[in-house]
Amino acid sequence: MSGPVTLDRREGPYGEVVLRRREEHFEIIANGTFLMDTSDGRSERLLVDAARDALPADRPAPAVLIGGLGVGFSLAHAAADPRWGRITVVEREAAIIDWHRTGPLAPLSAASLADPRSTVLHADLVAHLHTSAEWYDALCLDIDNGPDWTVTEDNRSLYSPAGLAACKDRLNPGGVLAVWSAQPSATFEDSLRNAGFSGVRTEEIRVARGVPDVVHLGVRPA
Template sequence: MIPWEVVGRARIPGSADELVLSRRGTEFSIKISGYVSELMNSRVHGSEDALAEFACSLVLDRKRPEVLVGGLGMGFTLAAALKALPHDGVAHVAELVPEVIEWNRGPLSMCAGYPLTDERVRLHQGDVAALLRASTAAYDAVMLDVDNGPEAMTHPDNHWLYSAQGLQAAMRALKPMGVLAVWSAEGDDRFTARLRKAGFDVELRTARDRPGKGARHTIWLARN
């Protein structure tokens, strides 16, 4: 078997941990230093695709829909959003870690089909939380694929996104009848209740890592 080779490291802002990018042939993996389990893998992205497909399907009837993807990762959620959006749609993407952007322009670029080269993309290097705080009625859909979901593990500040204050910021950032879509490794009844308390109508769906197999992940579709 081909051994894994570390091809990149990136310090997570505000944390002592690092993101570690490894490659084995054409397969890529990102882990957090000190953790055994993967954060993401280029062969397993069905639920990330579904996050964008579910969210975009609810706003396709709008003129020039604008969506925001929180967390670039390996580019799969962004790529799925671009595939789902019409030719006049706009996909904003916010990524906190500069090296992740460079990886998506370099070794990871082919994995999701070079989404950063699409002219409909607006790239924001920085915290998606700051973008939400600064936005009012800006997006038809906001997709949060940040960290591991509501139980944030890579960056302590990510907890704010899933707090009552973060959800209110997302509500303000959405246009009327906008959609907040949230990916999580697993379900969380407390987060569902928090969404409803914030004023969202909530639908829960699940999606698998791969077609017909693999782990099931949770996706919240919350409409304001």
């Protein structure tokens, strides 16, 4: 296997973000930390599907916020599902948005970006949750390697009591918070319960090596 080839490297307000190609796959690296690649989208698809399946079955055209554009798997999977209504993606890295709109990732994202239900916001997710007046039926968050392994120190506030309260405030009653993680966290499950979420559980995604990826789920009580 050949080594990775750097396609773009940007310095921004949150540090360095790099797009690399390793043979036929793309990788995103933030501040030297591997975030994700295009080799396997099972985790991103489960994130979206688990949130949808936890919603009341009779809820028409639910609105979903996806935290983090990444390599675009979550957006593409949501856009491929006619059951979703409004699809909003919040991405703080301008470089990642550029790579999807006009750069190397454009062929992967053209259809989902063109979907009339889809909107991509260039914004910090934590700030958006605290200041937005929008309401959602599902929040699908994948901006770190998990609550215990954040990409930047600023992101830790998302998993704090105030951050989880902001998530709950942005959800309609019965809405679902889904948080992707590279490893399970019993501490985060407790944090969700303490923040007032019900039906807290963790779904696993088996990977080739190591512990499973997981999606943590919690419901805002109706």
